[in-house]
Amino acid sequence: MSLVNDIKLTTKKAVDVLYETSIDETGITVSLTKPEFEGDYTIVLFALLKPLKKSPDVLGNELGNYLLKNHSDLFHSFNIIKGFLNLVIADTCWVNFLSKNYNNTNFGKQNISHKKIMVEYSSPNTNKPLHLGHLRNIFLGWSTAELSKATGNNVIKSCIVNDRGIHICKSMIAWQRFANNATPQSTHTKGDHFVGDYYVKFNDEYKKEIETLIGKGVEKEMAEKEAPIMKAAQQMLVDWEAGKPDVIELWSMMNSWVYEGFAETYKKIGADFDKIYYESQTYILGKNLVEAGLEKGIFYKEDDGSIWIDLTADGLDKKIVRRKDGTAVYITQDIGLAVDKYEEYKIDENIYVVGDEQNYHFKVLKLICQKMGLPSAKGMYHLNYGMVELPSGKMKSREGTVVDADDIVAEMINIAKQKTEELGKVKDFNDEELIDLYETIGLGALKFFLLRVDPKKRMVFNPEESIDFHGFTGPFVQYTYARIKSVLRKMVIAHGSWFMENADANYELSAMNYELLFPLEKNLLVQLEQFPTIVAEAAVYFDPSKIALYVFNLAKTFSSFYTEHSIAGAESEEKKYLRYMISQQTANIIQTAMQLLGIKVPERM
RNA sequence: GGACCGGUAGCUCAGCUGGAUAGAGCAUCAGCCUUCUAAGCUGAGGGUCAUUGGUUCGAAUCCAAUCCGGUUCACCA
Numbered sequence: 001m002s003l004v005n006d007i008k009l010t011t012k013k014a015v016d017v018l019y020e021t022s023i024d025e026t027g028i029t030v031s032l033t034k035p036e037f038e039g040d041y042t043i044v045l046f047a048l049l050k051p052l053k054k055s056p057d058v059l060g061n062e063l064g065n066y067l068l069k070n071h072s073d074l075f076h077s078f079n080i081i082k083g084f085l086n087l088v089i090a091d092t093c094w095v096n097f098l099s100k101n102y103n104n105t106n107f108g109k110q111n112i113s114h115k116k117i118m119v120e121y122s123s124p125n126t127n128k129p130l131h132l133g134h135l136r137n138i139f140l141g142w143s144t145a146e147l148s149k150a151t152g153n154n155v156i157k158s159c160i161v162n163d164r165g166i167h168i169c170k171s172m173i174a175w176q177r178f179a180n181n182a183t184p185q186s187t188h189t190k191g192d193h194f195v196g197d198y199y200v201k202f203n204d205e206y207k208k209e210i211e212t213l214i215g216k217g218v219e220k221e222m223a224e225k226e227a228p229i230m231k232a233a234q235q236m237l238v239d240w241e242a243g244k245p246d247v248i249e250l251w252s253m254m255n256s257w258v259y260e261g262f263a264e265t266y267k268k269i270g271a272d273f274d275k276i277y278y279e280s281q282t283y284i285l286g287k288n289l290v291e292a293g294l295e296k297g298i299f300y301k302e303d304d305g306s307i308w309i310d311l312t313a314d315g316l317d318k319k320i321v322r323r324k325d326g327t328a329v330y331i332t333q334d335i336g337l338a339v340d341k342y343e344e345y346k347i348d349e350n351i352y353v354v355g356d357e358q359n360y361h362f363k364v365l366k367l368i369c370q371k372m373g374l375p376s377a378k379g380m381y382h383l384n385y386g387m388v389e390l391p392s393g394k395m396k397s398r399e400g401t402v403v404d405a406d407d408i409v410a411e412m413i414n415i416a417k418q419k420t421e422e423l424g425k426v427k428d429f430n431d432e433e434l435i436d437l438y439e440t441i442g443l444g445a446l447k448f449f450l451l452r453v454d455p456k457k458r459m460v461f462n463p464e465e466s467i468d469f470h471g472f473t474g475p476f477v478q479y480t481y482a483r484i485k486s487v488l489r490k491m492v493i494a495h496g497s498w499f500m501e502n503a504d505a506n507y508e509l510s511a512m513n514y515e516l517l518f519p520l521e522k523n524l525l526v527q528l529e530q531f532p533t534i535v536a537e538a539a540v541y542f543d544p545s546k547i548a549l550y551v552f553n554l555a556k557t558f559s560s561f562y563t564e565h566s567i568a569g570a571e572s573e574e575k576k577y578l579r580y581m582i583s584q585q586t587a588n589i590i591q592t593a594m595q596l597l598g599i600k601v602p603e604r605m
Numbered sequence: 606g607g608a609c610c611g612g613u614a615g616c617u618c619a620g621c622u623g624g625a626u627a628g629a630g631c632a633u634c635a636g637c638c639u640u641c642u643a644a645g646c647u648g649a650g651g652g653u654c655a656u657u658g659g660u661u662c663g664a665a666u667c668c669a670a671u672c673c674g675g676u677u678c679a680c681c682a
Contacts (some may be wrong), residue, residue, distance in 0.1 A: 026622095034625060044624055046662070070677045083662085084625065125682065167682065234640050279682095306680060315608075316678080323680045330682045359609065386610085387676085394675095425642065443643090453618060456610080458675075460617070469644055471617080471630040485643045549619065553629085563637095563646045605644075 002533045003032050003097075006074060007041055007087070014066045019052050032526070038079055039086030040526060046083045054123065056083040060108055078234050090519055094525045095578070096456045096576045099504035101528075102585040108531040108592050111152040113539070118156045118341055119145040119383075121353035122271060124257040128196035130265055130405035131395065132461060133355065133388050136450045137600060138271050140385055141353035141450060143544040146596050151539040154344060159273045160337060163255050164280040165330070169196050169236040171540050172250055173229060175203035184257050190406065195254055205229050234325075241327050266405055269443060270598055277337055283328040286336030290321050293593035297372050309368060319364050334365050336374070349379040351542070356384035356456070386458030388450070403463060413442035415466055416475075426604060437602055441475050444599045448474030449559030452548040452599050474599055477590060480555035481601040483562065484587040491568050491580060499503050503577045503584075516574075520561040529553050531589050535596070551593035558586050 027047060043063070045056050052059060060080035067075050067087070069258020101107050126131060130138075143158070151154045175198045184194040213223035224230070228409050239247045266272070290307055293299045298436040299307050299321060307322040321332055341350055352362060362382035369377035387394065388403075396404045401419035417438045419602040420426060426437065449467045453459050469475040492500050517525070531550070538546040567583055570576040594601050 009619070029624070031624080037625080042625090045622070082625070127682095128670090162682065165682065197671085212629070304680090317607095319678095320680055325680080327680085355676095356610070357676055358682090363609090384610095389675095419644070423642090425644090457610080457618085462617090465616095465631090468617095468631065471644095473630080473644085473646055478629095479642080483642055483645085491643060545619090549629090556629085557644060560647090562641080563643095566641065568641050604642085 003089070003093075003529050004041065004533065007043070010067060010071050011043060012387065014050070014054070014070070018062055018066055020061060022053060023048070023051065028185070033086050037081060037084075037086050038088065041091040042082065042089050043085040044086065045085055049083070056080065059097055060085045067545075070303050093521070094477065094517065094529075097529055098525060098578075098581050099583065102504070102581040102588075103501065105588050105592070106583070107588060108535045110532055110536065112536060113148075113151045113153050114154075115348040115350060115516040116154045116345065117145075117148055117349040118158050118275075118345060119148065119219045119351045120158045120355065121145075122266075122273075123160045123162065124262065125165075125167055126192075126195070126255050127167045129190070129192040129261060132405060132408055133268070133395065135408070135446070136388050136459075138269065139147070139352055139353070139447050139450050140383075140455050140544065143547075143596060144351070144353065144539075144542045146598070147535065147539040147542075147544060147547070149394070150405070150535055150596060153539075157272065158275040158277060160277045160279060160282070161367060162279050164240065164251075164283065166233055166237050167199070168251065168255075169233040169240065170202040170421065171199040172247075172254060173236060173379055174198040174205065175254060176250065177205075177229075184260070190264065191257030191259070193404075193406075194261075195258050197227060202229065237327055238325055242560045246351045247262055254526050265409075268409060268439075269405075269447075277340070279333045279337075281316050282337040282340055283333035284336070285340060287322065287328050287333040289335050290332055293321075293372050296372075298368075309347070309371070311364065311367060314367055316360075316364060316367065319368075321368070326347045331361065331365060331368070334361075335368060335374075336443065337374040338365070338369055339374055340378065342374070342379075347379060349381060350376065351381050351383050353383045353385070356386055356458075358382075359384055383455070385455040389420065389458055389460050391460060391462050391464075403461065404427050409443065409446065412446045414484070415440035415469070416440075417573045419469055420605070429604075437605060440600045440602050441469075441478060441605065444474035444594070444601075445469055446474075446479050447597060447599050448477070448548060451544045452552070454545050455543060473539065474594075475605075477551055477555045477594060478599075478601050479605060481587055481590045482603065482605045484558070484583050484590075485603050487567050487583060488580070488587065489583075491576075494568065500580060503580050519564065520557065520564055521578065521582060523557050524554075524561055524586065526556055528582070528585050528589060531593070538596075547593050547596055551590055551597075554586065554593075555590060558583075 007030050008025040008028045011028050012023060015021055029047065031042050031044065033042045034293040048054075048059060049056060054062075057080060060078075064078035064085055064087075068078060072090070074090060074093055076088045078088065079086050079271070119141055122134065122138045124134060145155045145157045175195075178201055179198065184191040187194065189197070206227055209229055210220070210223045213227060214220060218226065236247055240251060246483050260445040288297060294301065294307060299309050301307050302324070304324040305326070306320055306324040308318050308320050310318050312318065319331065322327060323329060323333075333370040338350065341347060346509055354362065359382065362380075362384075366377055366380045367382065389395065390401060392401065420438065420441065422436075426434070429437065447465050450459075452472060454537065467473070488500075534550045535548055538544060565579065568576070570579050591601050
């Protein structure tokens, strides 16, 4: 139970007793007291004035006096400024909180929700390597899943591999024609990059063929349709769905190259999945469902044989669900997959982490599932996020402006290496420890950068200015953690671990009085206490940026505190224990918060 | 054209379920390492919260209109 909640509930009770009026505690606004006023938390009285027919001063005084008298364990004093009732929380309350939780490495994790949730993320196409946009997706999906777990849910991380479709056929055609049987091994190229090169090659050839046709006097639109290489790709898709052995063989071989490449990247960035779906396996179920829907009259057939659904009555358009040549489109397999997931896991919620450019697609998908009466429609939620853009605008693979995932990861790690070497603080590390540290910092910087902004908003990445290691960044938080751990190690050496681990027992709570906590100590305690609330909020809104912001602010406050007050050399034994406990809990929370973002923290850096 | 999303400091972003004088980081400038790690700390400058109107005790926050930017409405995925 959070302190803010306690304040709300006691206030509700106070109003009940004092005025015999029942109010909803969610209607009580409790906020942090502004630094320029005395107090920790503030009850905003305006909303209560009318129903209780009181002036701000009278209500504030009556309420304040009641709270003080009946909850002296919680409140120390109060003051009223205009319509704001500022409450000073009792120091014993803070210290009790601290001694109860400072050694709990799971503090912040809670058991308040019990749903079965699938989070689908990453979901790559197997025709090209991952790029920066995928990284935002992956970090967001992974973190969201962990946040959901941290509030008690049973979470299944899943991934749909888009391993079939016309785009895959494009790489296949290009490889057939231009590769001379080259392989990733023979060219020493990472498999996903290798296949991606042929996807690019296809588009180059396609463009050339269009130009040739236009040169012969063919209309542009016609040329795009009739280019031989495109025809070949389309034929290959038909052959694939028909199960033509040589096509299937080529397809499996090229996909296996891509999977090897992806596996390497996933391992590097710490992505993992409990269940992997392949579109090549779900699309048939989708096609069958379309067939069934056609019989039920949910879909209709055009004269050319294509199958559609008319959503104009719902304010949307008509949507194709099967091509005239009988092959499945993107949405066909998504219908199948939704059913598949539900049948196997009976999930309460089915979260799709997919970019906001597909908002319309998911609106349509959910609507189709609803119209088909599928139980899986209910829990569908499209967790959409904004695109990662360059200062010049959208990343475009055709213009070569895509920031490759492997490249940016390698670059971040390299920058971490350079900076670490410049600072020269870990000269005694062996090679293994160094590599580990560079990865921790480099990936920490990258993940934090991508997770610190509201997922819903599109974000700009400027490759010219490399990602910062100062300020609101992963390395700053990691550095704060390393500094805390350094102090804690020294204190354990000086006092012995048993002594420090039982700091609360050695600390005389009774000696506390209000003047004892310095502002920075108090600020830290206030922030530490809020952590579980932040975790719950971030989980509910699927928003890791709330964690990033919180942990940064915590680290910032700690850094000020660290500069202002000595921990190991505190002015009294009491203060030493107090600050030890504060430091210990801050470290624990930083570690937990960063873990929820998928970021490791180093003991030294 | 329809639908949806966004516009806050030079730049990148918080704040948006209405509350006190709108906050961070970067960049700029000025300070701080014989004291627990300076990837740090302290301070300064920097704002018509796109515009206009409305709702009310109170609006960056809610509503409407307008302007600007984006996404989408594919027999691509």
